[in-house]
Amino acid sequence: MDNNSRLVLFLILSMLILGLSQFLLPTPPVPVDNGANAVSQTTSGPHAAAPQTGAPETLQASPSAHAKKTAKVPAQSVTIETDDYVAVFSNQGAVLTSFQLKKFSNRESKNLVELVNADPKHPQPFSLSYDPIPDLNSRVFEVEGASQKLSKAGDKAGLTFRYVDESGRVLQKEFGFQNGSYLVDFNVTVGQTGGGSTPASSLAVGWADTLGQEEYTGTSSRAGGYRVATLSGGNVDSQTAKKNQEATEIPSPVSWTSLENQFFAAILIPDATTGAASAKVLRDTNAYKPATADNPKAVEDPANFAPRPELVFAGQALKGGESFKRGMKVFVGPQEYKLLQSLGAEKVMDLGTFGFISVYMMDLLRWFFAWIHNWGLAVILLSIAVKLVLWLPTHNSYKNMYLTQQKMREVQPKMDALKRKYPNDPTKQREEQAKLFQEAGINPLGGCLPMFLQLPVFWALYAALNHSIELRGASFLWLKDLTLLDPIYVLPLLMGGTMILQQKVSGQMATQTTGQQKMMMWMMPVVLTFISTKWPAGLLLYWVVTNVLSMIQQKVVNREIQHAKKKVEESKS
Numbered sequence: 001m002d003n004n005s006r007l008v009l010f011l012i013l014s015m016l017i018l019g020l021s022q023f024l025l026p027t028p029p030v031p032v033d034n035g036a037n038a039v040s041q042t043t044s045g046p047h048a049a050a051p052q053t054g055a056p057e058t059l060q061a062s063p064s065a066h067a068k069k070t071a072k073v074p075a076q077s078v079t080i081e082t083d084d085y086v087a088v089f090s091n092q093g094a095v096l097t098s099f100q101l102k103k104f105s106n107r108e109s110k111n112l113v114e115l116v117n118a119d120p121k122h123p124q125p126f127s128l129s130y131d132p133i134p135d136l137n138s139r140v141f142e143v144e145g146a147s148q149k150l151s152k153a154g155d156k157a158g159l160t161f162r163y164v165d166e167s168g169r170v171l172q173k174e175f176g177f178q179n180g181s182y183l184v185d186f187n188v189t190v191g192q193t194g195g196g197s198t199p200a201s202s203l204a205v206g207w208a209d210t211l212g213q214e215e216y217t218g219t220s221s222r223a224g225g226y227r228v229a230t231l232s233g234g235n236v237d238s239q240t241a242k243k244n245q246e247a248t249e250i251p252s253p254v255s256w257t258s259l260e261n262q263f264f265a266a267i268l269i270p271d272a273t274t275g276a277a278s279a280k281v282l283r284d285t286n287a288y289k290p291a292t293a294d295n296p297k298a299v300e301d302p303a304n305f306a307p308r309p310e311l312v313f314a315g316q317a318l319k320g321g322e323s324f325k326r327g328m329k330v331f332v333g334p335q336e337y338k339l340l341q342s343l344g345a346e347k348v349m350d351l352g353t354f355g356f357i358s359v360y361m362m363d364l365l366r367w368f369f370a371w372i373h374n375w376g377l378a379v380i381l382l383s384i385a386v387k388l389v390l391w392l393p394t395h396n397s398y399k400n401m402y403l404t405q406q407k408m409r410e411v412q413p414k415m416d417a418l419k420r421k422y423p424n425d426p427t428k429q430r431e432e433q434a435k436l437f438q439e440a441g442i443n444p445l446g447g448c449l450p451m452f453l454q455l456p457v458f459w460a461l462y463a464a465l466n467h468s469i470e471l472r473g474a475s476f477l478w479l480k481d482l483t484l485l486d487p488i489y490v491l492p493l494l495m496g497g498t499m500i501l502q503q504k505v506s507g508q509m510a511t512q513t514t515g516q517q518k519m520m521m522w523m524m525p526v527v528l529t530f531i532s533t534k535w536p537a538g539l540l541l542y543w544v545v546t547n548v549l550s551m552i553q554q555k556v557v558n559r560e561i562q563h564a565k566k567k568v569e570e571s572k573s
Helices: 003-019 337-342 355-372 375-389 391-421 426-440 449-467 490-506 515-532 537-572
Strands: 077-081 085-090 095-105 112-114 127-129 142-144 156-164 169-178 183-192 203-206 227-232 235-239 248-250 254-260 264-270 277-289 299-313 322-334
Touching: 077 156, 095 322, 183 203, 203 322, 227 277, 227 299, 235 248, 254 277, 254 299, 264 299, 322 337, 355 375, 355 449, 375 391, 375 449, 375 537, 391 426, 391 490, 391 537, 449 537, 490 515, 490 537
Parallel strands: none
Antiparallel strands: 077 085, 085 095, 095 112, 127 203, 142 156, 156 169, 169 183, 183 322, 203 299, 227 235, 227 254, 248 277, 254 264, 264 322, 277 299
């Protein structure tokens, strides 16, 4: 492979790495029994089973609580605060109106990260669809429970929202919370009081189409918009914004469905003991255009429709005194791999084709941090570790490239002669050139195979650094956040400079014979330097360290080659 081809290949590989990017919870809390309706404890695992069959349950709520339609009650909000979040519920629809993470801040507004968009035009978390009681999300519910702040480890709290319609149909939402956990227990009980009846109908629990306020970071590595991922039958169905409103249905049993962005997620995990669930991915609202430097506030995009997840449970026909219940757990919080893995939901993280490598890299990054207590130094150590693992194939690649360069220089006059001999016959030129390469023992791809073997590692590393929430807000030297831009562009300049130095050390620039080739040698570092101004600092830090290590390795290869040449010359003399 000649120098020009290697440069084009390297640029293509660099673009691929850029373009193809794209958490440990404690044991889930025991659901809180609020007394009015007995709701079974949800299971800790997300794996669904077959729906329950048989006669509906007997309604357990007291007749006095459900004998008449819910009286007109004032609208009110209830707040549950733990060490990890502040959740606000409204009794209008009994939905979540705010969910702020106390350990994370929005890097643009500096306020706590908000995972709920309060815009009433958009669906709200824990919204319900149940045909026998239409417009549930606009109904005002009675509330059992008050605002609480949980401060002790393991403290629990519960909220119950109840609505009764004119026909004596009772719908009750129960929420359970535990301090130290991002999991929220959620159970819905539907009952029929009096002499009326309720036809069989599905019960759908929906989430929102966003994860709250979008932040503008300026980087080109953030996840593009929102993604709905659903695990069913061992396979993950992935949905993003589309130009049409076509819904997608995922058949029962669904293990979980989620809405996620680069760092945070809402995951709905059905309780198999109360009935299996299918899922839908709905597109009933416009997506948001990503924020930009010119317009840092995200605005609706009329050309695209945002996906949002919905769990659908089978319902039952009810007679007076009968009821059924459906349950689930909901995780709302950061995408920390170990946390998600404890829920069986690690595939919520979109780590790409080589995600299994990314997992080990994230583990190694965390291990370095536990030892060094600095995420910037951990990234540097990770760069060194990856370079050591790839040392041998890279070493062979450098050697093969050098030897190929030497042979190419030797046969260059013969190649020029072929062009003069067959000036109007490119096919004949290629045939004769192939013979010439074979006679000289030149394999143009000999030095490229190790590079292709390294591509999965670089791809996996890009995904690991792009989704490591541990780096979000982590500072290093002048860098305030390793997932944001370098504010003074030191790292992009270092990356471009080390690329140029690496080419000089390898001897590539010295061997160029035409002005066009030399221009390309300079152009690639310049173009990548410009592009890298939009890369997160953590990724750039890795790249700069890798370039420095590559220069050191190239010098080692050069010494070996020179030493081998010296021995040959000595043996001849």
